[in-house]
Amino acid sequence: MIRPVFADLAGQQRVITTLTEQVDQGEPTHAWLFTGPPGSGRTTAARAFAAALQCTASPAGCGTCPTCVSVVSGKHPDVAFISTEKFEYQVRDIREIITQAQDKASQARWRIIIIEDADRMSERSGNVMLKAIEEPPANMIWILCAPSPADVLVTIRSRCRAVNLSIPSTEDVAQLLVRRDGLDAELARFAARASQSHIGVARLLARDEQARIQREKVVTLPLRVTTLPQAMEAAAEISKLSAERAEHITGADLQHKVSELRKANGLGEEENIPAGLRGQFRELEENAKRFARRASFDAIDRTLTDLTTFFRDVLSLQLDTRVELVNEHLREKLNAFAAHQSREKTLSQIDAIDEARRRIAANVNQLMALEALMTRLLQNPGRR
Amino acid sequence: MARAQANPGISWRDLTPQPLILLSGSEQYLASRAFELLRAQAASREDIAHTRLNAQSYEPGELLLATSASLFSTANLVEIHDLATMNEYFLKDALAYLKSPAPENVLIMHHSGGARGKKLLDAVKAAGAVLVNCQPVKKDAEKIEFVTAEFKAAKRRITNDAVKALVAAVGNSLAELGSSCSQLIQDTTGTVDQDVVDKYYGGRVEATAFKVADAAIAGNAQVALRTLRHALGTGTDPIPIVATLAMKVRQLAKVLGVNEPAAVLASQLGMAPWQVQQAQQQARGWKRADLAACVETIAQTDRMVKGGGRSPGYALERAILFIAGKAPRH
Numbered sequence: 001m002i003r004p005v006f007a008d009l010a011g012q013q014r015v016i017t018t019l020t021e022q023v024d025q026g027e028p029t030h031a032w033l034f035t036g037p038p039g040s041g042r043t044t045a046a047r048a049f050a051a052a053l054q055c056t057a058s059p060a061g062c063g064t065c066p067t068c069v070s071v072v073s074g075k076h077p078d079v080a081f082i083s084t085e086k087f088e089y090q091v092r093d094i095r096e097i098i099t100q101a102q103d104k105a106s107q108a109r110w111r112i113i114i115i116e117d118a119d120r121m122s123e124r125s126g127n128v129m130l131k132a133i134e135e136p137p138a139n140m141i142w143i144l145c146a147p148s149p150a151d152v153l154v155t156i157r158s159r160c161r162a163v164n165l166s167i168p169s170t171e172d173v174a175q176l177l178v179r180r181d182g183l184d185a186e187l188a189r190f191a192a193r194a195s196q197s198h199i200g201v202a203r204l205l206a207r208d209e210q211a212r213i214q215r216e217k218v219v220t221l222p223l224r225v226t227t228l229p230q231a232m233e234a235a236a237e238i239s240k241l242s243a244e245r246a247e248h249i250t251g252a253d254l255q256h257k258v259s260e261l262r263k264a265n266g267l268g269e270e271e272n273i274p275a276g277l278r279g280q281f282r283e284l285e286e287n288a289k290r291f292a293r294r295a296s297f298d299a300i301d302r303t304l305t306d307l308t309t310f311f312r313d314v315l316s317l318q319l320d321t322r323v324e325l326v327n328e329h330l331r332e333k334l335n336a337f338a339a340h341q342s343r344e345k346t347l348s349q350i351d352a353i354d355e356a357r358r359r360i361a362a363n364v365n366q367l368m369a370l371e372a373l374m375t376r377l378l379q380n381p382g383r384r
Numbered sequence: 385m386a387r388a389q390a391n392p393g394i395s396w397r398d399l400t401p402q403p404l405i406l407l408s409g410s411e412q413y414l415a416s417r418a419f420e421l422l423r424a425q426a427a428s429r430e431d432i433a434h435t436r437l438n439a440q441s442y443e444p445g446e447l448l449l450a451t452s453a454s455l456f457s458t459a460n461l462v463e464i465h466d467l468a469t470m471n472e473y474f475l476k477d478a479l480a481y482l483k484s485p486a487p488e489n490v491l492i493m494h495h496s497g498g499a500r501g502k503k504l505l506d507a508v509k510a511a512g513a514v515l516v517n518c519q520p521v522k523k524d525a526e527k528i529e530f531v532t533a534e535f536k537a538a539k540r541r542i543t544n545d546a547v548k549a550l551v552a553a554v555g556n557s558l559a560e561l562g563s564s565c566s567q568l569i570q571d572t573t574g575t576v577d578q579d580v581v582d583k584y585y586g587g588r589v590e591a592t593a594f595k596v597a598d599a600a601i602a603g604n605a606q607v608a609l610r611t612l613r614h615a616l617g618t619g620t621d622p623i624p625i626v627a628t629l630a631m632k633v634r635q636l637a638k639v640l641g642v643n644e645p646a647a648v649l650a651s652q653l654g655m656a657p658w659q660v661q662q663a664q665q666q667a668r669g670w671k672r673a674d675l676a677a678c679v680e681t682i683a684q685t686d687r688m689v690k691g692g693g694r695s696p697g698y699a700l701e702r703a704i705l706f707i708a709g710k711a712p713r714h
Contacts (some may be wrong), residue, residue, distance in 0.1 A: 228672040232637045232679075233653075270472040272441055364686045368630050372683030375637075375676040 003061030005048045005068055009041050010176040010199060011168030018163065019045070023052045023060050028110075029161040031133045031142040033118070035149050036165025039198025042145040043081075045165060046114045047072055050079045050143065054108040067108060078105040083116040094125045098132040101140055111140045118144035119151035126153040133159050170324070173197050177206055193326055196309065201302075218306045221377075222349075223333055228381055231374035238303055239367045246296035254288040300360060300370075307377075308353050314338045315346045341379050352376035393515030397533060401425055401461075402514045403487050406505070407494040409518030413559040415494045418516055419463055422492055426461045433457035439470035439493075439501075447477040451489050459488040467495035470504070478504050482511050494518070521558050527551045530558070534565040535576070542568075542576040549578050553585035556592065556618075591615035593628035600704045601632055601666050603711030608704045612697075622689045622696035629703060630682045635663040637675045669712030681706045 006016045022028045032049075034042045051071035052061035062068055070076040082097060097113065105111040121129065133142055133156060142160070146152050149162060168176075173192035176199065177183045183191075183206045191206035194215060204211050218238075225234045261284065262269065265277055273281055309326040316323055317338040325331060338346075356373035360366055375381060393408065396418035405422070407415045426432045435450040450462045464474075482504075485491070495505060496518075509515070521527055528547050535542045550568075554560045568576055568584065591614035599608035615625065638653050639660060646664065650657040681703055688699035 228640060228676055229638050229642050231676075232634055272471065359683060359687055362687055362692060363690050364683060365627065365630070368626075368679075368683045368686050371630075371634065371637075372680045375679045378676065381673040381676040 003052060003059065004063030005051045005055065005061040005072070006045075007063065008176065008180055009045055009048060009165075011172030011197075012041065012045065012165055015045060015163055015165055019049045019052065020061065023049075023055075028053060028141060030136050030140065031160040032144065032163060033149065033152065033157060033160035034143060034145045034163045034165065035147065035151075037167055037198075038147060039195070039200050039202075040165045040167055041199055042147075042165060043114070043116050044199075045163070046116075046143045046145055047074075047081075050076075050112045050114060050141075053110050053112065053141070054079065076108070078108045078110065079112045079114065081114050081116060084120055088120045088122050089125045091125050091128050094121070094128045098129070101132055101142075102137055104137075105139055109139065111137075112143065113141075114143045114145070116145050118156075119146040121152065121156075123153060126156055130155055130159070168197050168199070170197055173199055173202050177203060181207070183207070190329070193324065193328060194309070196305075196326060215306050218303050219310050219327055219330070220333075221307065221374075222310055222379075223337065225374065226378065226380075228375060228378065231378055232371055235367060235370035235374040238300070239370050242296045242299035242303065242366070245299045246292045253291070254284065257284050257288075296366070297360060300366065301357065304353050304357050308350060310334075311346055311350045311353070314341075315343065315350070318343045318346060337379075345379070349377050393517040396421065396516050396518070397537070399514070399516060401490045403485050403489060403491065404482075404508060404511055404513035405490065405492040405516060406508050406513045407492065407516045407518045408497070408505075409520065410496040411518045411520045411558060412496070413557075413562060414518040414521075415496075417562070418518065419492065419494070422461065422490065423463075426490070429459075431456070431458045432461050433459075434461045434463075436463045436465070438465050439474045440466045442471055442474035442477075444473045444477065447474070447481055451481060451486060451491070453488075459490070460486075461490045462492070464491070464493040467493050467504070468498045468500055470501045475501060475504055479507055482507050485511060524551055524555070527555045527558070527561060530561065531565055534562065535569065538566075538569045540569055540576065541574075543578065545578040546576050546581045549581040550585065553581070591618060591620070593620060593625040594632075596625060596704065597629045597632040598666075600629065600707040601636065601711060603708050603713065605705055605708035608708055609701060612700055612704060616697055616700075622700055623686075625700055626682065626686050626689055626703070629707070630679075630686070632666075633675065633678050633682060633707070635659060636667040636670060637672075637679060639663045640667040640670055640672055640675060670710075671712075674710040678707050678710055 002013075002016055003020060006012075006019070009016060032046075034046050036042050036045075048061075051063070051068045054067050054071055054076065055061050055065060056067060057065050063072070067076065071079045074081050080100060084093065097115070101111070101113055103111060130153075136142060144152065144156070144160060149157050149164075170189065170192040173195075174185070174188040177188035177191065178185050181203060183203075187206050188202075191202040195201035195205055205215065221234055225231050258281065259269070261280060262271075267273065267277075310330075313325045313327050313330070313334050314337055316325065317334055325334065327334065352373055356369045359369040359372075393406075396407070396414055399405065399418055399421055401422060405418075407418050409415070423434065426434060433450075433454060433456065437446055437450060447462070447464075451460055453460075464478075470478075481491075493508070495501065521530060528551055531542070531547045531550055550564060551561070554564045564585065568580065571584075572580055591611045593615060596608055596611045596615060599605075599611060612625070616622065635655065638655075639649060642649065644652070646657055646660040649655070650660045653660070655663070685699050685703040687693075689696040693699045
């Protein structure tokens with residue numbers, strides 16, 4: 001029977017069993033590395049594990065006692081959640097975390113530090129972490145989370161006990177959405193399928209109609225875009241949308257930070273920035289540019305992932321694999337599309353999407369990469 | 385159409401001292417010539433005080449100080465730079481001054497463009513300011529006109545061939561063109577002809593990314609490669625050249641085989657009508673599949689010039705040869 005605190009971990013029966021055993025034995029390993037694809041619930045698992053360890057009820061992991069509740073809501077004084085907004089952790093940040101790890105647990109049995117994005121540790125900062133992970137103070141437990149074991153230093157990996165979360169099945173995700181978020185069953189199933197079991201995205205899709213419309217627009221692109229001029233238009237539109245989204249995220253944020261810094265330095269809104277302070281403002285702007293780049297890249301990445309599902313379905317129909325389609329609601333249209341092109345063509349289209357992703361990551365002009373992609377997705381660029 | 389507005393204002397050459405003068409346009413060189421001209425005119429009178437202000441780093445009250453009469457002067461020449469980035473203090477003081485401008489003062493302001501300070505610009509225009517056109521000079525015809533006027537002002541003669549050769553050699557930047565004119569005027573005597581220009585500027589050809597792209601799309605590989613070498617040789621960065629190629633191919637791809645009037649397409653695609661017409665003309669004879677292949681090649685090239693390949697020059701040559709090879713034979 002699953003303990004209540006682990007109930008939100010969709011489709012991770014194997015992992016839950018391991019963690020529950022550890023909790024019951026009462027002598028847990030001092031360092032853990034939770035890995036799993038995005039959206040599989042790494043942080044949720046880490047949180048539930050921490051709560052179960054601290055829980056005083058019997059059997060541990062009731063999910064209802066004050067300790068469980070405060071850990072899960074992130075308010076327990078002995079359980080720290082750490083993540084960075086930067087591109088990666090700096091050595092300074094890691095030193096601070098290590099200092100924090102020396103504190104004795106104040107209320108509960110263990111002191112637990114959960115690093116939600118251990119993949120953002122560079123080699124240098126990872127090395128600083130090594131000693132602390134290898135020999136933590138008594139009653140101290142590290143939980144690191146990363147998408148895959150390869151994302152952290154091999155020396156860190158070898159000092160941690162690995163827990164690998166698998167991709168939950170769509171049925172598990174749908175059930176979770178119905179149970180936890182009270183969503184309509186039909187909608188939840190659609191969202192779980194469409195997000196390919198990414199729990200966070202599935203919830204967004206199920207809750208937000210705008211996000212569904214947006215996704216539908218992207219997925220049906222190959223059906224609507226049939227000529228070269230349309231392909232160029234579509235590329236421009238995708239690029240514009242992602243830029244707007246990035247701008248939206250970072251523009252308001254930058255303005256806020258700039259006005260904060262002005263206030264801190266006693267400068268009026270229109271006053272000129274003295275030469276000595278310009279560096280600080282420039283740094284804000286440059287950081288904002290980096291955030292914007294990441295935000296815009298993330299937005300395009302999501303778009304490309306959605307687009308891939310279309311061709312994945314087409315290929316799966318052509319090969320008659322009889323697996324569940326991601327875009328089940330488009331079955332008719334997918335069938336018609338599949339009948340009009342060869343399997344090789346479908347494979348080359350999926351390759352083109354990967355190529356576009358690689359190009360954008362290599363700093364190729366976004367619009368150029370998308371245009372090249374959209375023209376390669378055309379079934380037939382036209383005879384004229 | 386806001387885009388197609390006519391160049392406003394008179395030429396800087398016809399400038400005479402006026403109470404309010406507004407230089408509008410982003411061509412710094414023309415603006416600096418206008419400032420210089422007025423300074424020279426003012427220098428002939430002793431009772432004129434000359435002040436130079438910057439609207440960006442303006443401190444409150446400076447304008448009032450600069451425009452008031454003093455013990456030694458009865459009139460003031462006040463140059464104000466960088467109106468396009470003016471601060472709030474300047475806006476306030478300038479609006480106050482415009483309510484009662486002193487007729488003996490000469491206020492000359494430069495606004496390089498943009499929406500900042502529109503309120504002030506409107507007020508300046510309403511107060512009857514003389515508008516001087518400092519828009520960038522882009523067309524060859526305008527550059528030729530500029531060179532001719534320079535020589536006329538210096539009371540020198542230059543042949544038509546020589547003007548064309550000079551524009552072709554150094555016409556990329558107006559400032560360079562201007563300094564080349566003054567060099568020729570000062571260093572030579574008699575009529576300036578093609579031989580003289582060749583002696584000073586021979587072997588240089590103005591090469592822009594646009595010329596490279598146009599030649600490639602027209603299928604003229606030789607011209608495209610030669611222009612590319614000139615462009616790279618004179619310091620043009622490879623990345624903007626790829627961007628220009630991409631833009632040209634993009635425009636062609638957007639209009640190819642679309643049966644809509646140019647005006648409709650222009651508003652749909654957010655292009656200027658002349659760009660649509662040019663693109664339609666250049667797209668004639670192209671096949672969609674070929675253009676699609678060019679789009680792919682350009683993305684490859686962008687990757688290559690950004691570190692994916694060893695030589696940006698080779699990547700560009702490869703792209704140009706590919707595009708020119710796909711172009712229709714006429």
